[in-house]
Amino acid sequence: MNQTLYIFLIFVFFCSGQNKRNYPPKILNAEEYVYKTTDNFNLKLWVYKPYKKQEKPTSVIVFFFGGGLKTGSPEQFISQSEYFSSRGITSIIVDYRVYNRHGVKPSECILDAKDAIVWIRRNAELLKIDANKIIASGGSAGGYLAAATYFVKNKKGDLYDKPNALVLFNPAWLDLSNLNNQDVLERFGMKKNEVNIKGLVNKNAPPTLILHGDKDNVVNISTVRNFNKRMIELGHHCKLIEYKNLSHGFFNFGINNNENYYHTLAIIDSFLREINFLSPFPSIN
DSSP states (O other), X not given: OOHHHHHHHHHHHHOOSOOOOOSSOOOOSSEXXXXXXXXXXXXXXXXXXXXXXXXXXEEEEEEEOOSTTTSOOGGGGHHHHHHHHHTTXXXXXXXXXXXXXXXXXXXXXXXHHHHHHHHHHHTHHHHTEEEEEEEEEXXXXXXXXXXXXXXXXXXXXXXXXXXXXXXXXXOSOSOOTTSOHHHXXXXXXXXXXXXXXXXXXXXXXXXXXXXXXXXXXXXXXHHHHHHHHHHHHTTOOEEEEEETTOOTTTTSTTSXXXXXXXXXXXXXXXXXXXXXXXXXXXXXX
């Protein structure tokens, strides 16, 4: 059977309706854990185990929702999580504090995201995952958080907060070069040289895939191109897939006829197979 058709059939099976972005989120068929308690608020994550029992620990893809770090819901990535669990790896959806609900600045959002990666890695045996194959992913502001889990320094000095690969959907704020230092400090609660992802790229970086519409009216694609160029200049594995004439959030399930949603999942599947984080498709006679 053609691999594209195989992916499509899985999508049809699992994606029978559009995910509503509710909060508190209603996430079914997943194991719920509290990864952090702060200000009397329990931050949770939801684990989708592989549909078929795996003999060895699996890779894990971790999703951070978008919403400008002001709003949003973990429900955004339910469909993607169901797909990858059907492909034999673990998927995790993470909740984190945002401005509208908790009055926090992006610095706290970043800390939550990094603490989630720490919790996941430290609980690798419980989750039956490979602690060396953690993929951080997210859309828009969530894409920034995914990148920040690797590039932004943890002031706690924790060595367990860096993922091993990145998959970013129209990620925000990868290049803050055009903003002045004071604006960044007031907006993020951290200095520009601490949160500007492009400026933090050095000799070490994880394999990275970016999916972005070239007509994005929220996140200018030039910022993503600048980050991608910097990664490639330093010899890192970074792949930017540009979607012609598409705007922000094009990848979400339930947008138009879902063609772009299907395509992005196929591209990610291929990328994860390429870096040996996902097994090849099973033979179908």
